[in-house]
Amino acid sequence: MAWYHTYFKGLPQRAWKLNQDEEYTDYEVDFLRDVLEITPDSKVLDVLAGYGRHAVPLATDGTALTCIDISQEYCEELQTTAGRGQLPIEVVCADVLNYALPAGQFDAAYCFGNSFSFFPRTEMQQFISQIASALKPGAHAAIHTENLAESILPNFQARNWMPVQDDIIYLAENEYRAEGGYIEAEQTFISGSEKVTHHVRQHIYTLGELTYMFEQAGLLVVGTFSNLEADPFQLGDEQLYLVARKQ
Structure with a gap:
């Protein structure tokens, strides 16, 4: 069983949510509306959706969202939020690699939140192809990642730590395995007496690899940006926003 099947619950899940910046999320939602050409009539796929921090504001405008995630806790939270607000959100709690997405049904798709490093190369190609198959011709897809090789490797840190809000400390020991193209990490979360x-294994791709995989799936990469202002991505930039269009 892959690490991400059991990671997103309890303290790590709470730390991830507390570390999110609501104002920045709003900017990302505006970015998605723009680059994916989302309208209230659109049908949008949110892959690895978490608790719906992008899906909920999009659905508030009337856009229909299908959100898929493997975390039972996140799915239950998103289902509750959607029900409370009577939002047009369908929540699917499943491993996306084992779930048959409906073909050619979506006007747009996205995978945000730095989740685009969970899968090794064969499974990653399958993952991208599943997203492509779910899109209508001409529809756009967008991803976000901070684990691109051009971002991680120039300033690789074997150890790092950070406080999360007031009561959680995050520590990591990282080892880059060049032969496999991935980072093996031991991640520890501490809150009071809880530890x-x-x-974790994060698979590190070059931008060239991702572009090739997208093209193999029938998705033409039309933009690679380092920020929400759409500045072109360059070596050493800390994150990538990639936009592609289905052929």
């Missing part, structure tokens, strides 16, 4: 440790 949770996970062993």
Whole structure:
């Protein structure tokens, strides 16, 4: 069983949510509306949706969202939020690699939140192809990642730590395995007397690799940006926003 099947619950999940910036999320939602050409009539796929921090504001405008995530806790939270607000959100709690997305049904798709490093190369190609198959011709897809090789490797950190809000400390020990193109990490979360440790494998891709995989799936990369102002991505930039169009 892959690490991400059991990671997103309890303390790590709470730390991830507390570390999100609501104002920045609003900017990302505006970015998605723009680059994906989302309208209130659009049908949009949110892959690895988490608790719906992008989906909920999009659905508030009337856009229909299908959100898929593997975390039972996140799915239940999003289902509750959608029900409370009577939002047009369908929540699917499943491993996306084992879930048959409806073909050619969506006007747009996105995978945000730095989730685009969970899968090794064969599964990553499958993942991208599943997203492509779910899109209508001419529809756009967007991804966000901070784990691109051009971002991680120039300033690779073997150890790092950070406080999360007031009561959680995050620590990580990282080892880059060049032969496999991935980082093996031991991540520890501490809050008071509670301590949770996970062993995580993040697969590191070059921008060239991702572009090739998207093209193999029938998605033409039309933009690679380092920020929400759409500045072109360059070596050493900390994050990538990639936009592609289905052929």
